[in-house]
Amino acid sequence: MQKRWLSMASVLTAIALVAAACGGGGTSGTSASPGGSAAGSGGATAGGEIIIASDLPTSGADASSGLPTQNGAAFAVSQLSSYKGIKITFKPFDDTVNGVHDPQKGAQNVQQMLSDPKVLAMVGPFNSNVARAEIPIANQGPLAMMSPSNTNECLTQDFPYCDPKPAALRPTGKNNYFRIAAPDTVQGPAMADYILNTLKLTKVAVFSDNETFGKGVADNFVKRLTAKGGSLTNRSDFDWKTTNDFKPFINAAKAAGAQAIYAGATSATKGCIVRSQMAGILDVPFTGPDGIGDDQCLKDAGSNTANMYFTNAAGDAAQNPDAASTVAAFKQAYPKASDLGAYTFPAYDCAFILLDAIKRAIDGAGGKVPTRQQVIDAVQSTSGLKGTVGTYAFDANGDPKSATMAFWATKGTPAAWTFQSQFSVGQ
Amino acid sequence: MVSSVANARTRFIAGTRGRFLNATLLLLIAVALIILATKVVTFGPAYFVQILVYGLANGSIFALIALGYTMVYGIVELINFAHGDVFTLGGFISLALLPVFGVSEGGGVSGAGLILPLLAILVISMVVCAVVNVTIERVAYRPLRHAPRLTPLITAVGMSFVLEGIMFLWRGPFNLHYPNVLPTTGIELGGANGPAITFKDLAVVAIAVVLMIALTLFVERTKLGKAMRATAQDRDAAELMGIDINRTIAATFFIGALLAGAGGMIFGLYYNTITFDQGFTAGLVAFTAAVFGGIGNIQGAALGGLVIGMIQSLSDGYFDTAWTQVLIFAILVLVLVFRPTGILGMRVPEK
Numbered sequence: 001m002q003k004r005w006l007s008m009a010s011v012l013t014a015i016a017l018v019a020a021a022c023g024g025g026g027t028s029g030t031s032a033s034p035g036g037s038a039a040g041s042g043g044a045t046a047g048g049e050i051i052i053a054s055d056l057p058t059s060g061a062d063a064s065s066g067l068p069t070q071n072g073a074a075f076a077v078s079q080l081s082s083y084k085g086i087k088i089t090f091k092p093f094d095d096t097v098n099g100v101h102d103p104q105k106g107a108q109n110v111q112q113m114l115s116d117p118k119v120l121a122m123v124g125p126f127n128s129n130v131a132r133a134e135i136p137i138a139n140q141g142p143l144a145m146m147s148p149s150n151t152n153e154c155l156t157q158d159f160p161y162c163d164p165k166p167a168a169l170r171p172t173g174k175n176n177y178f179r180i181a182a183p184d185t186v187q188g189p190a191m192a193d194y195i196l197n198t199l200k201l202t203k204v205a206v207f208s209d210n211e212t213f214g215k216g217v218a219d220n221f222v223k224r225l226t227a228k229g230g231s232l233t234n235r236s237d238f239d240w241k242t243t244n245d246f247k248p249f250i251n252a253a254k255a256a257g258a259q260a261i262y263a264g265a266t267s268a269t270k271g272c273i274v275r276s277q278m279a280g281i282l283d284v285p286f287t288g289p290d291g292i293g294d295d296q297c298l299k300d301a302g303s304n305t306a307n308m309y310f311t312n313a314a315g316d317a318a319q320n321p322d323a324a325s326t327v328a329a330f331k332q333a334y335p336k337a338s339d340l341g342a343y344t345f346p347a348y349d350c351a352f353i354l355l356d357a358i359k360r361a362i363d364g365a366g367g368k369v370p371t372r373q374q375v376i377d378a379v380q381s382t383s384g385l386k387g388t389v390g391t392y393a394f395d396a397n398g399d400p401k402s403a404t405m406a407f408w409a410t411k412g413t414p415a416a417w418t419f420q421s422q423f424s425v426g427q
Numbered sequence: 428m429v430s431s432v433a434n435a436r437t438r439f440i441a442g443t444r445g446r447f448l449n450a451t452l453l454l455l456i457a458v459a460l461i462i463l464a465t466k467v468v469t470f471g472p473a474y475f476v477q478i479l480v481y482g483l484a485n486g487s488i489f490a491l492i493a494l495g496y497t498m499v500y501g502i503v504e505l506i507n508f509a510h511g512d513v514f515t516l517g518g519f520i521s522l523a524l525l526p527v528f529g530v531s532e533g534g535g536v537s538g539a540g541l542i543l544p545l546l547a548i549l550v551i552s553m554v555v556c557a558v559v560n561v562t563i564e565r566v567a568y569r570p571l572r573h574a575p576r577l578t579p580l581i582t583a584v585g586m587s588f589v590l591e592g593i594m595f596l597w598r599g600p601f602n603l604h605y606p607n608v609l610p611t612t613g614i615e616l617g618g619a620n621g622p623a624i625t626f627k628d629l630a631v632v633a634i635a636v637v638l639m640i641a642l643t644l645f646v647e648r649t650k651l652g653k654a655m656r657a658t659a660q661d662r663d664a665a666e667l668m669g670i671d672i673n674r675t676i677a678a679t680f681f682i683g684a685l686l687a688g689a690g691g692m693i694f695g696l697y698y699n700t701i702t703f704d705q706g707f708t709a710g711l712v713a714f715t716a717a718v719f720g721g722i723g724n725i726q727g728a729a730l731g732g733l734v735i736g737m738i739q740s741l742s743d744g745y746f747d748t749a750w751t752q753v754l755i756f757a758i759l760v761l762v763l764v765f766r767p768t769g770i771l772g773m774r775v776p777e778k
Contacts, residue, residue: 273698
């Protein structure tokens, strides 16, 4: 079934590609200029225009997370209309096909950005698998990418299980990809600290879905937990496709006196079914990574939604007093409640970092439009830049030197995820 | 002379090899049991009792599915691969019916008021599954009754994919939440930290036991049951005696799917999750249970289901869920090697 579904999706993708290629042909016809490689060779004219593009899933089911993110980036760019006589504009791209984010569509968007010499940097993508398809193409530009929400550690760091390796994503050997979200390797330890220090619990039972993300995050959780004086009561790595009965695990946790459960899983890999089955057996806090922080998880947990916690790889701008005026201005420009999402201000910061880098690159180029490589170099040398949800600097891999990790918990009836606290983590 | 010596020699070698094989297998089983025993001791008796309770509930569900496999095999010697998906369909239909009858988690009717709506949903789901299964039999198996054995086997696989496809299109690829409506309170054995038998466990086992008793009575006491036994024993002779073979076979599919549909609903109620393709694994495990008990043998399927359910819970509880499937199918291999006719065998006349 899965394969048939895939082949159907790929046929539709192909159709979409053809359609989009035709559209792309049309626009490149109108914007074609004799100096097509001007930006590549160093932008000879003063004045001119720079475009910051974005690639996010902004239609279909994914739009609920993609559109608010795009709003943040668009708003940031609108705050700086020109610098030293050079116009700066924003151009959004959509990477959904049939309402779902699509790596091929994303890659094709990046190709389109590369064909427009005015595009010097992009915000996005939203999803890690889209990033995997886009980085190699943008890398050959080279085009600076700045993602608000990619958390897959293999995009930037080399671990034995990474496939493809980060180096394989960068054919030119130089880095062009940056992100401000903390990688998945930070999430597990963050929750371990939270359980020990904030919830004041020490005995934790851990399970995972035995997949790359889930098992990895559970391993990192356990390492930190035991290193900081907590103890692991019992652990199971479920074959989530065939396992429906989690009660033996829950009972083993109960027998061993577990005070909390850590789920190295996502709501798509039955992570929150465990919460539902805990009803009447073990009533302790249920914790996990950002993979369980969605509505599907609350549905799966049924009526047993109290006392659930997850870590989110981005901060909350409402907690930063320095960002209050920016938040207020944004709300004036985008008044609807649905305009604002968890990744709106992280995306604002992404565009903010790019704008800061472009300004420095323009200065460095003597007030002229800089090259794409000069923009990348400027992003790399960002240091101590204060945004709405964090303070930014990047290491050689493109990871933030410090990232913000937020904790969310269930509150109210019917239960909804609500912000608890956040802190900065160093790499 | 020479050949007889050679024969004796081969026999001797085969004998030693067989004995060696037997000894190795027995050793493996013994090692597994010793590990299990030490783990049972370290985890304490309360946990063990709790695992047995889960095993019983698990086993009841497998037994309900296994019965359908065994009855169909007994009468037409066909492994109905679509049976596992009929089981899933029972879960999907009952899930859709729950809100219609005003049953929802943490709201709507509760307590004793739950019994009637749940029973109504159970009956409707069972009947819908039964009608679907009879339709499958009419469309995909009956026209092929005299075709080579492999042909209906292939159409069975095909029907399995058709059912999975329908459920996929209906509710999507992800696991669905099945409301946790059965009370999770119950009898506590040995205090608050001891094992507990909840109403949820009891309800699952009770529904399964009642249905199995009803089935046994039906097969042994009614005219149609007698016709089914006769058809299973010798189809041609039964036909000559004036038994309507097509009607009898359809009835077998009908009853098998009634049980599977009930199994699908109690699976959802018990585990609170269903997926469109869960019937594939559940079906294979239930099929193993049917073979374990002796395929074609009704008591055997019930026994096999219970034993496999126990093994699954013990493995989940004391080893690792990753080993559970391995263990179950290793048992299937062992049973087929040492007792090809299963634990209770095929000798019981009603098959």
